[in-house]
Ligand code: PEP
C-alpha cells in the first residue's frame with residue numbers, strides 16, 4: 001500500500017522487488033567473499049573448514065528473529081541453501097589449489113626415468129613380464145625389449161598383489177635382485193610394484209620407477225611414503241576408482257614434494273565379461289585436459305586378452321596417451337601369472353612396428369595412427385591366441 005492508502009501499481013512493486021534482489025545479490029556476494037577469507041584464515045591456522053556448531057548457532061539465531069511473512073521453515077530452507085552454497089565455493093577453491101591440477105605440475109619435457117622421458121612428445125613402451133620368475137626368463141625378455149627401437153622401460157613384478165593367496169606371490173627381494181641385475185646389463189630403466197611401506201626401501205633401491213598398483217591406489221600411507229621419496233611414480237587407477245579419486249591419490253604424492261608422477265589407466269570394472277576389465281578410453285583425454293601429468297595405458301590388464309590388444313592400443317594412442325604398458329613373456333603359456341594376457345616377444349615387436357613407433361619420423365612425436373600406410377598394412381593375425 002502507498003502511504004496515501006491507494007494500492008501501489010504492479011510495476012512499482014516489481015521495481016522494488018528488482019531493487020531488493022539486487023541488494024540481496026550484492027549482500028550474498030559480500031558474504032561469499034568473507035566466507036572465502038575465513039576459509040583461508042582457517043587453512044593458515046590448520047583449522048577444519050566446516051564448523052557444524054557455528055552453522056547451527058547462526059541458523060537458530062536467524063529463526064528466532066524471523067517475525068515477518070517468512071516463518072521458521074522458510075528461513076531455515078533459505079539459509080541452509082546459502083550455507084550449502086558457501087561450502088560449495090570452498091570446495092571449488094580447494095580443488096583449484098590442488099598441485100596436481102596446476103598447469104605446470106609436470107615440466108614440458110615430461111617425467112624422466114633414467115634416459116627415458118614420459119610425456120615429452122615421444123611415446124614410451126612399458127614392457128615386460130607380469131612377474132619376475134627366473135634369471136633366464138628375465139634375460140630372454142630384457143634382451144628382446146632392449147632391441148626395440150623405441151623409448152622403453154622394463155616392467156616386472158617382484159612383489160605381486162595376487163587375488164588368490166595360494167597362487168604365485170612373486171620372488172620378493174630375490175626378484176628385485178634379478179630385475180636390477182638384468183636391467184643393468186641391458187641398459188633398461190625398470191618399474192616395479194611396491195606393495196607396502198615395509199618393503200618400500202628395498203623396492204626403491206632396486207627400481208628406477210615405483211609402481212603403485214590398482215589395489216593400492218587408495219593406500220594413503222603408501223602414497224605419502226612414495227611422495228617423500230624423490231623417485232618417479234607410476235600411479236595406476238584403481239579398478240573401482242573415479243578420475244577424481246585418481247587425481248586425489250596423485251595429490252597425496254605431490255603433497256609430500258614428489259612431482260614425478262605418471263598416471264596409468266588400466267581398465268575399470270563393469271558388467272562386461274568379455275574383457276578382464278573395461279578399458280576407459282575417455283579417461284585419457286579427460287586426464288590430459290585437466291592435468292599436465294603424463295598418462296599411459298596398461299592395455300594388458302585392462303583387456304586380459306591379447307587378440308584385441310593392437311586395435312585397443314591404437315585407440316589409446318589416438319586418444320592422446322603418452323605410452324602403453326604391455327605384458328610380454330618369452331613363453332606366455334608357461335608364465336607363473338597372467339600367462340593368458342602376455343604377448344610373445346616377437347608379437348611385441350610386431351605391435352611396436354604396427355603402431356609406427358619404430359619409424360624414425362615418430363621419434364619427434366608424430367602420431368603413428370595418422371600414418372595411413374601402417375594403418376592399411378598392419379594386421380592383428382600374428383597376435384591372436
Ligand atoms: C601389474 O601391473 O602388475 C598389476 C598387478 O596391475 P594392476 O595393479 O593394474 O592390477
Ligand code: MN
Nearest residue numbers: 130327337338
Ligand atoms: Mn599381470
